[in-house]
Structure formats: C-alpha cells, structure tokens
Amino acid sequence: MAFILLLVYAGAIVALFLFIIMLLDTKGVDRPRVTGLPLVARVIAVGLVALGLVSFWARGHVVSPDLAGVPALGASLKLYAYQLFTTYLLPVQILGFLLLVAMLGVIVLSKRFEGLDDIK
Amino acid sequence: MITATLDTYLLLSVALFAIGLLGVLIRRNTLIIFMCLELMLVASTLALVAFSRFNGTMDGNVFVFFILTVAAAEVAVGLAIIVALFRKRMTIQVDELNTLKN
Numbered sequence: 001m002a003f004i005l006l007l008v009y010a011g012a013i014v015a016l017f018l019f020i021i022m023l024l025d026t027k028g029v030d031r032p033r034v035t036g037l038p039l040v041a042r043v044i045a046v047g048l049v050a051l052g053l054v055s056f057w058a059r060g061h062v063v064s065p066d067l068a069g070v071p072a073l074g075a076s077l078k079l080y081a082y083q084l085f086t087t088y089l090l091p092v093q094i095l096g097f098l099l100l101v102a103m104l105g106v107i108v109l110s111k112r113f114e115g116l117d118d119i120k
Numbered sequence: 121m122i123t124a125t126l127d128t129y130l131l132l133s134v135a136l137f138a139i140g141l142l143g144v145l146i147r148r149n150t151l152i153i154f155m156c157l158e159l160m161l162v163a164s165t166l167a168l169v170a171f172s173r174f175n176g177t178m179d180g181n182v183f184v185f186f187i188l189t190v191a192a193a194e195v196a197v198g199l200a201i202i203v204a205l206f207r208k209r210m211t212i213q214v215d216e217l218n219t220l221k222n
Contacts, residue, residue, distance in 0.1 A: 005165075008188055013158070013195050020199045021151060024206050083178050084185065095189045102193035109200040 129170035136163035150202055150212040154195075161191050 084092060136159055143156030165184050172180020206212050 005184070005188065008192065012192055016195055016199055017151070017155060020203060023203065024151070024212060079178060080181060083182055088182055088186075091186060095186060099189065099193055102197050106196050106200040109197070109204050 126170060126174045130167060133163045133167040133170070136160075136166065148213050148215055150205070150214055150217075153214070154198055154202065158191065158195065161187065 140156040140159035168180045
C-alpha cells in the first residue's frame with residue numbers, strides 16, 4: 001500500500017507539480033509574511049496553540065492496542081484487492097468516472113479556443 | 121517491525137496538518153498554497169492508515185486509495201486552473217488576484 005502511494009504520488013502528482021512550476025516560471029521566493037497580522041489574531045493564535053499543547057499533555061494519550069495481537073491486514077494485497085472489487089465496487093466505478101470527468105475538465109481548461117474570445 | 125505507537129502517528133499527522141494549514145494561511149503563491157492543501161490531505165490519510173493498522177481492519181487502506189484518486193483528480197483540475205489563470209493574468213500571487221474585490 002505504501003508502495004502504491006509512493007508510486008502514484010512521486011510518479012503523478014509531484015511530477016505534475018514540478019512540471020507546472022517549470023511551466024509557470026515564477027521568479028524569486030516570496031517570504032511568508034507574519035508581520036502584518038493584527039494583535040488580536042496573534043493573541044488568538046498563540047492562545048489556541050497553547051491550549052492544544054496543554055490539553056495534549058494533560059490527557060492526550062490514545063489507548064493504543066498492542067500491535068502483536070493485531071493482524072497485519074494491510075500487508076496482504078490479495079485481501080485488499082478482494083475488498084476493492086467486492087465491497088467497494090461501486091465507489092471504484094464512481095472514481096473511474098470522476099477521473100474521466102477530471103480529464104475532460106483539464107482538457108477543456110487548457111485548450112485554447114480560437115474563435116471563442118467572448119467566453120474567456 | 122513497527123515499534124511506534126498510535127500516538128506517534130497521530131502526532132505526526134497533526135503536525136503535518138498544522139504545517140499545511142499554516143502554509144495555506146500565510147503563503148502568497150497559489151502553487152505553494154495548493155501544495156500545502158495536498159499536505160493536509162496526506163496528513164489526514166496518514167491518520168486513517170494508522171487507525172486502520174491499529175484496529176486490524178482493511179477499510180482505512182481502501183479509503184486511502186479513494187482519497188488518493190480524488191486527490192489526483194483535484195490536483196489535475198487545480199493545476200489546470202492555475203495555468204489558465206497564469207495565462208490570463210500573468211501572475212499567480214494571490215495578492216494581485218483581486219478582481220472580485222470591491
């Protein structure tokens with residue numbers, strides 16, 4: 001499963017990002033500006049972070065089950081594929097359709113319409 | 121063998137999500153904002169996988185597959201929109217994209 005994630009992410013999404021960064025040719029580094037924040041926002045932000053930390057140290061521990069007693073279901077690819085094609089067959093089909101629609105959308109978005117200047 | 125507890129995975133997930141949220145809030149480049157959005161998605165995915173592993177069920181992994189597919193579609197459409205925006209306005213800084221303001 002981790003291998004699939006790595007393959008899809010490194011192969012498709014990150015490569016797409018790199019390609020677009022190369023295509024857009026952005027210049028320089030924009031410094032993240034935290035100086036322009038109003039005082040109220042800063043107080044609220046620091047307060048929220050402090051509250052989160054305090055609540056974590058107070059009682060933030062999830063009861064984690066012993067891993068030795070839990071079967072490593074994620075490791076068996078056969079069971080994974082079996083579930084994907086029996087229990088989750090309809091979502092898989094819908095996702096396929098979603099990918100098709102996304103592909104069509106990207107094609108329409110990136111296509112230059114010659115005679116349709118009034119649309120853009 | 122995995123020795124980390126569920127706490128560790130959840131903390132890592134929260135940290136990744138916080139970094140992504142901070143990036144979305146304070147960065148000014150649309151591409152970096154989009155990347156931070158993806159980071160938040162991956163953080164939630166990590167929590168899902170950790171819970172799935174520690175409960176001994178398969179459903180979390182299946183949902184990760186679905187989330188991954190939706191993320192791929194989203195990245196494709198989003199980047200196409202950014203490219204179209206760049207073609208139209210020659211900038212992707214959110215400060216300069218203020219046509220709808222006023």
